[in-house]
Structures are given as C-alpha cells and as structure tokens.
Amino acid sequence: xxxxxxxxxxxxxxxxxxxxxxxxxxxxxxxPGDTNGFDSDGDxxxxxxxxxxETLAFDTSDGLTREQLEAVxxxxxxxxxxxxxxQFTRDVELEVLTRAEYRDRRAAGTAxxxxxxxxxxxxxxxxxxxxxxxxAFDDLYRNAIQGYYVNDRIVIVAEDTDRIRIDRWxxxxxxxxxxxxxxxxxxxxxxxxxxxxxxxxxxxxxASYVSRRYDRRCGDEWQCLPGGKxxxxxxxxxxxxxxDAGLYLSIYVPYxxxxxxxxxxxxxxxxxxxxxxxxxxxxSTTQLIHPGHYPATQxxxxxxxxxxxxxWRPITERTDDEGxxxxxxxxxxxxxxxxxxxxxLWENGVIxxxxxxxxSDLAPYNYSHPATAGWAGDSFRVYQSTxxxxxxxxxxxxxxxxxxxxTAFADAYRRLLENRGAEAVxxxxxxxxxxxxxxxxxxxxxxxxxxxxxxxxxIVGAPTGDDLESIHAARSxxxxxxSLEPAATLESTARPPGLLASDRSAVST
Numbered sequence: 001x002x003x004x005x006x007x008x009x010x011x012x013x014x015x016x017x018x019x020x021x022x023x024x025x026x027x028x029x030x031x032p033g034d035t036n037g038f039d040s041d042g043d044x045x046x047x048x049x050x051x052x053x054e055t056l057a058f059d060t061s062d063g064l065t066r067e068q069l070e071a072v073x074x075x076x077x078x079x080x081x082x083x084x085x086x087q088f089t090r091d092v093e094l095e096v097l098t099r100a101e102y103r104d105r106r107a108a109g110t111a112x113x114x115x116x117x118x119x120x121x122x123x124x125x126x127x128x129x130x131x132x133x134x135x136a137f138d139d140l141y142r143n144a145i146q147g148y149y150v151n152d153r154i155v156i157v158a159e160d161t162d163r164i165r166i167d168r169w170x171x172x173x174x175x176x177x178x179x180x181x182x183x184x185x186x187x188x189x190x191x192x193x194x195x196x197x198x199x200x201x202x203x204x205x206x207a208s209y210v211s212r213r214y215d216r217r218c219g220d221e222w223q224c225l226p227g228g229k230x231x232x233x234x235x236x237x238x239x240x241x242x243x244d245a246g247l248y249l250s251i252y253v254p255y256x257x258x259x260x261x262x263x264x265x266x267x268x269x270x271x272x273x274x275x276x277x278x279x280x281x282x283x284s285t286t287q288l289i290h291p292g293h294y295p296a297t298q299x300x301x302x303x304x305x306x307x308x309x310x311x312w313r314p315i316t317e318r319t320d321d322e323g324x325x326x327x328x329x330x331x332x333x334x335x336x337x338x339x340x341x342x343x344x345l346w347e348n349g350v351i352x353x354x355x356x357x358x359x360s361d362l363a364p365y366n367y368s369h370p371a372t373a374g375w376a377g378d379s380f381r382v383y384q385s386t387x388x389x390x391x392x393x394x395x396x397x398x399x400x401x402x403x404x405x406x407t408a409f410a411d412a413y414r415r416l417l418e419n420r421g422a423e424a425v426x427x428x429x430x431x432x433x434x435x436x437x438x439x440x441x442x443x444x445x446x447x448x449x450x451x452x453x454x455x456x457x458x459i460v461g462a463p464t465g466d467d468l469e470s471i472h473a474a475r476s477x478x479x480x481x482x483s484l485e486p487a488a489t490l491e492s493t494a495r496p497p498g499l500l501a502s503d504r505s506a507v508s509t
Contacts, residue, residue: 047074052078052079063164069166073094080176092175093152095156097157116332119382121247125347154171168226172214184275193340199281201285246346288339303379304397311386312467315331316329332381337378342368375398378396391467396459413457414450424436436450447468448462449468449472
C-alpha cells in the first residue's frame with residue numbers, strides 16, 4: 001500500500017514507487033514472466049493460459065515454488081480484469097526478496113535528508129531535531145513493507161524464497177497498481193506533501209477497493225491464496241511501534257481515507273467515475289477526508305512575504321541538496337495539508353481519541369477533527385543562518401475557512417507547545433503574536449511565535465527568541481493577510497490515459 005519515492009531532477013523523468021505496508025509484517029529470486037508471449041488481445045478475465053475461475057491443482061497453503069507463484073500471478077491478473085473491467089496490456093515481472101535483502105537494498109539508497117526536509121518535519125513536530133528525517137523514513141519502511149510496484153515489476157518481501165508465502169491482499173494490491181499504470185499511468189503533477197498524499201488517495205484507494213471486491217469472490221466462487229486484509233491497529237498499538245507514529249499517519253492517509261473516497265465515486269458513477277479521478281485527481285487531503293469537497297473545492301495558494309534580515313536567508317530550489325534542481329532560485333515552499341496537521345496533533349497528544357473512533361471498514365482511521373477540518377491552504381518556508389548553515393528556522397502560514405477555524409487550530413497548536421514543555425515568554429502584541437520557548441535539551445527546543453489574524457495563522461520557529469525577529473520581523477500580522485488564490489485547477493493538471501513508462505515521475509516526501 002504505502003507510497004515511497006525515488007527523488008531525482010525536477011525536470012527529468014521520475015519514477016513513482018508504490019508499496020504495501022502494514023502494521024504487522026506478513027510473511028532473492030526473480031520471476032521474469034514471459035513478456036514476449038504475453039497475449040493482451042484475449043477475452044476479459046483470461047491472461048496467458050489462465051482464466052479467472054481457474055482451479056489450480058497444487059496446494060497453496062504450504063508456500064509456493066517459483067513456477068507455482070507465476071501461475072498464481074496470471075490467475076490473479078485475470079481476476080483483477082473481471083473485477084475492474086479493464087485488461088492488462090503487458091506482463092508484470094515478479095521478484096521475491098527476503099526481508100534482509102530488502103533492507104540491504106534500501107540501505108544502499110538512503111542518504112541524509114536536506115536541511116529543508118529536516119526543518120520541515122521538525123517544524124511539524126513529527127521528527128525531532130536530533131533525528132535525520134531520511135533515517136526516520138528508513139526505520140518506517142524497512143520493517144513494514146510487504147511488497148511494492150515500480151516500472152512493470154512487483155517486488156514481494158517474504159521470509160522464505162524457496163517455499164514462498166504470499167498474502168493475496170499484497171499480490172492483488174500490487175497487481176492493481178500495474179493495471180493502473182498500464183491504463184492511466186501513475187505519474188502525477190503534485191510536488192507537495194499534501195498534493196502527493198491526495199493523488200495517492202486515488203491510486204492506493206482503488207487498489208484497496210479492488211482487493212476487497214476480489215476477496216468477496218474467494219471461497220464459494222474462486223479458489224484463493226490464504227490471507228486477506230491485515231490487522232488495523234488501534235492508536236494505542238500504533239504508539240508502541242518501533243517507528244515514528246506521526247510520520248506513519250501522514251503517509252498512511254491514502255490507505256485510510258482513499259478506499260472510502262474511491263468507493264463513494266464507484267457507487268455514484270461506477271468505474272467511469274474512478275477513471276475520471278485518475279485523470280483529475282484530488283488536490284488536497286481535505287478532499288480525501290471530506291469527499292464532498294471533491295472536485296469543486298480547491299486548496300488556496302498561500303504566499304509568504306520575506307521579512308528576513310541579512311543574517312538569514314530562505315532555502316531556495318537551487319540550494320536544495322535532494323537533487324540538482326534547475327530554475328530560478330526562488331524560496332522553496334511546501335504544503336503540509338490537513339492530514340499531516342492531524343498526524344501532528346495526534347502524535348503530540350492534542351487529539352487524544354483513538355484513531356479508529358468513528359472509523360469504518362473502508363476507512364479504519366478517522367482523520368477528521370475540528371482543529372484541522374477548516375484547513376484551506378498552507379505554505380511552509382525554511383530559513384538558514386548565513387553564518388552557520390546548521391542553524392535553521394521556518395515560517396509557516398496557514399489559511400482557514402473562517403476566523404473560528406483559524407482560532408481552533410491556533411489553540412490546538414498552543415496546546416501542542418504546552419505538551420512539549422513550552423512556556424509563553426512574551427507577547428509581541430495582539431496582532432503580532434505570542435512567543436513561546438521550549439528549553440534547551442528538549443527534542444524540539446527553540447522559540448516559536450504564533451499569531452492569528454482573521455482567517456490566517458502565522459507560525460515562526462527559530463533557535464532563539466532573537467532569531468524569530470531576524471527570520472520574520474514581527475510587524476502587525478494584519479499586514480500579512482494571505483494572498484490567496486486557487487491552486488492549480490483540475491483541468492490544467494489533468495493527464496491523459498495510457499502514459500508510457502518514460503512519462504512517469506517521482507515526487508519527494
């Protein structure tokens with residue numbers, strides 16, 4: 001299920017990698033598949049020599065050989081065609097790795113995060129300043145991924161590569177990604193955290209929805225592999241996991257909210273409505289969490305005026321160390337979005353209800369909360385000291401649907417600061433905000449200024465109180481009323497179906 005990414009040049013081809021993650025990991029060989037003999041002109045529900053209602057003679061309960069797994073793969077592809085009403089046009093390679101092999105492969109590609117990413121996740125109170133964000137992501141992925149799809153290839157992580165045990169949910173989910181890629185392309189336009197999560201809501205939501213409809217036929221109608229959907233953990237169990245729970249919740253929203261989003265589309269307009277969502281995907285996680293906002297309600301584009309002194313400068317696209325980004329050296333910005341705001345408040349004890357409260361079978365985690373439901377847009381900018389590049393701070397500007405929504409979030413954010421041990425140390429005036437300080441030695445030590453004006457919340461974070469003023473001068477925030485414009489329209493970012501592999505693009509988390 002989980003979406004990982006392979007960063008690369010902004011203007012070069014990028015590859016999106018789609019993976020399955022579960023709170024409980026289910027339990028290298030290469031199975032290339034005979035791509036030269038793949039028949040894409042057969043009837044729906046027939047792939048190669050296998051039909052959707054095929055009964056295999058071998059026992060699948062004690063693991064599979066490589067040849068048996070290939071037969072199971074083709075039969076599953078035929079069944080997905082029946083469920084989805086679309087055909088595979090080319091074969092899908094299947095590779096099996098042990099958990100140790102997967103960890104080694106992932107470790108070889110892990111580099112330290114940029115100053116921008118580290119300050120971003122620190123400013124969101126998800127990853128503390130002592131932890132490299134890339135390491136936090138690696139800790140999450142390496143123990144939890146069950147399989148992934150990329151470039152016409154599925155990789156399954158198994159405990160044994162001689163007698164392969166594979167959960168049917170994993171196989172069907174990843175094969176659905178292959179079908180999506182062949183029919184629609186899995187590249188997207190979004191480059192922000194929130195936009196990526198939203199677009200993945202369609203991709204991952206449909207894969208989960210197809211897997212559920214597939215499961216309904218297992219038993220009386222179809223002979224199936226063992227397994228099905230894995231455990232959904234409670235919030236309490238999630239907090240005990242050996243990875244960052246807030247980071248997990250931010251990434252998991254496409255799987256928690258996407259299936260219900262896709263189911264709603266399918267129930268109202270059939271698969272045609274889902275097809276349209278691939279071409280015009282949601283642009284914010286707000287549209288996943290509150291499906292009634294799709295497609296009409298677009299996120300606001302929020303701008304941040306630069307009020308820094310000569311001692312600080314905004315990190316630009318050109319100075320970003322995650323890749324060789326061409327273009328003008330404009331300040332780099334990020335949009336965090338409603339889902340990650342919810343993850344931030346839940347991780348820091350502001351939202352104390354179980355994640356599953358008011359959840360459903362299709363949407364097990366409920367990401368809606370009054371403190372975040374009024375989100376309209378946000379922009380996050382990172383600043384770096386000109387004398388010491390290891391010192392960073394940020395300006396975070398958030399737009400809300402109403403002054404009441406802005407106040408609700410600001411109150412929740414202040415509770416977050418208090419939960420982290422912050423104390424109010426001064427007031428910069430009713431419109432300029434209040435300064436809070438978290439003591440040195442604490443995970444999120446530093447100074448924070450919070451201001452609310454009408455529908456806008458402005459947060460500034462810095463190593464010290466004096467740095468707050470140097471990063472973003474505390475004039476009356478009424479002068480900073482947000483310049484709000486609709487973000488990119490659905491039509492301007494729609495992509496045609498049938499994209500080639502060379503057209504895919506990867507996006508940064």
